[in-house]
Amino acid sequence: MNTILSNLKIQVNEKIYVKDPETSPLGKKIVEQSIFLIDEIGFDNFTFKKLGEKIGSNESSIYRYFENKHKLLVYLSSWYWSWMEYKLVFATTNIVDPTEKLSKAITIVTEKVTDDTNTEHINEAILNKIIIAEFTKTVQTKEVDQENKEGFFLIYKRVINRIVGIVKEVNPEYPFAKSLVSTIVEGSLHQHFLTEHLKTITDCNESVSTTEFYLNLAKNVLR
Amino acid sequence: MNTILSNLKIQVNEKIYVKDPETSPLGKKIVEQSIFLIDEIGFDNFTFKKLGEKIGSNESSIYRYFENKHKLLVYLSSWYWSWMEYKLVFATTNIVDPTEKLSKAITIVTEKVTDDTNTEHINEAILNKIIIAEFTKTVQTKEVDQENKEGFFLIYKRVINRIVGIVKEVNPEYPFAKSLVSTIVEGSLHQHFLTEHLKTITDCNESVSTTEFYLNLAKNVLR
DNA sequence: CAAATATAATAGTATTACTATCAACTATGA
DNA sequence: TCATAGTTGATAGTAATACTATTATATTTG
Numbered sequence: 001m002n003t004i005l006s007n008l009k010i011q012v013n014e015k016i017y018v019k020d021p022e023t024s025p026l027g028k029k030i031v032e033q034s035i036f037l038i039d040e041i042g043f044d045n046f047t048f049k050k051l052g053e054k055i056g057s058n059e060s061s062i063y064r065y066f067e068n069k070h071k072l073l074v075y076l077s078s079w080y081w082s083w084m085e086y087k088l089v090f091a092t093t094n095i096v097d098p099t100e101k102l103s104k105a106i107t108i109v110t111e112k113v114t115d116d117t118n119t120e121h122i123n124e125a126i127l128n129k130i131i132i133a134e135f136t137k138t139v140q141t142k143e144v145d146q147e148n149k150e151g152f153f154l155i156y157k158r159v160i161n162r163i164v165g166i167v168k169e170v171n172p173e174y175p176f177a178k179s180l181v182s183t184i185v186e187g188s189l190h191q192h193f194l195t196e197h198l199k200t201i202t203d204c205n206e207s208v209s210t211t212e213f214y215l216n217l218a219k220n221v222l223r
Numbered sequence: 224m225n226t227i228l229s230n231l232k233i234q235v236n237e238k239i240y241v242k243d244p245e246t247s248p249l250g251k252k253i254v255e256q257s258i259f260l261i262d263e264i265g266f267d268n269f270t271f272k273k274l275g276e277k278i279g280s281n282e283s284s285i286y287r288y289f290e291n292k293h294k295l296l297v298y299l300s301s302w303y304w305s306w307m308e309y310k311l312v313f314a315t316t317n318i319v320d321p322t323e324k325l326s327k328a329i330t331i332v333t334e335k336v337t338d339d340t341n342t343e344h345i346n347e348a349i350l351n352k353i354i355i356a357e358f359t360k361t362v363q364t365k366e367v368d369q370e371n372k373e374g375f376f377l378i379y380k381r382v383i384n385r386i387v388g389i390v391k392e393v394n395p396e397y398p399f400a401k402s403l404v405s406t407i408v409e410g411s412l413h414q415h416f417l418t419e420h421l422k423t424i425t426d427c428n429e430s431v432s433t434t435e436f437y438l439n440l441a442k443n444v445l446r
Numbered sequence: 447c448a449a450a451t452a453t454a455a456t457a458g459t460a461t462t463a464c465t466a467t468c469a470a471c472t473a474t475g476a
Numbered sequence: 477t478c479a480t481a482g483t484t485g486a487t488a489g490t491a492a493t494a495c496t497a498t499t500a501t502a503t504t505t506g
Binding site for chain 1: 264265267268356357359360362363364365367368371376380383384387398399400401402403404405406409410413414416417420421423424425426427433436439440443444446
Binding site for chain 4: 024026057058060061064
């Protein structure tokens, strides 16, 4: 996986950006540093002006890459889920036993992320923290239907449906495969959030535990 | 329940408001109409100025009740979960069989809400729509730890832990009761959202189905 | 009726979320 | 190597947001 990812470019829907940030040093810096700044001050307090100051660049230059901060967050999310899809595919390819395949998939998608050193300008561990704290904000807007039509959430839906396929291999009779998987994926982000901030309503306390909970859940539901 | 609720006042943590909106006609109007306006234009586009125009009142008057729009949303959420707790308690009291009790509880908490005509100025059906679309925004902020300390989310956590108690009656051996319940409660809001906006990653399509999915899930996990 | 309280109207500030313009610098290719 | 296209930076400006402060006017209560 290592060598392959370093040659592969994560593809993000062109409609999300004004200019592809991967095509210039400034673009890469915007992406790289926005991850740190959003993690640091939170998306709600994040502005292009502050990011400009952080990277020693002008606010107006950032607008040449992203229409607004919402689009930047959608970009980061798309990148994340696209990267997640690679991890998923590589972890499950050539595994014949559906149950084992599903376990690997659930593990990939629910465990805490460590930095993938193959992508130079993106720190996946921090990006994962952002996804945990802010991902629902990319979807939960009044513009969701419009943006869904434009394909902003395709990658996310593809990740879900890839796992749905595995669930159906494990148990073709189970009638709620899609809801189960979307519950696991979204729910694991939520459990990670609770582990950090509202500990009294979760049993998860370290990275492995959230995964354990969902592995156990899936096993019980699909047996 | 009807007669009792019409006499009971839903209690909301005093730190959430500047002045209790239940104590004046203007306060009630602010709460009543904010629900309609947030539903209509979304929380992100909602401002006190727009609300003032809608209710024929001045922006500055609204600030005398709520510090900012975030606090107003926290107020609406607290009200909602408090009301949900009443429904829960009344639906499960005097039921001896834990399994039946849990089924009632899961049904209450996952089903689509219809207006409760006993509360004059609050339309619960619309409020439920707001909770589905915006609830995570009340929690997912940089101030979550501070606000949690001040007790802003106590009611929500109490609802979760009340159901956790029932889960433990059903199966005292199950090691993830808290995570299961928080997954169900938060997850059902998410499934309702997907049903409306991202239909390709959910199996739920009408009110009953989300409940069915989670009843089935809980049954399989706890047997 | 007086005093206290609630509300409305107006004004003002700092920040946000942009857009527009123009100058400077950089890379390319003829 | 020069011309030119494209990128970035600097500055300015606008409308909206998120408030705070002040004063006037109603309304309630004792």
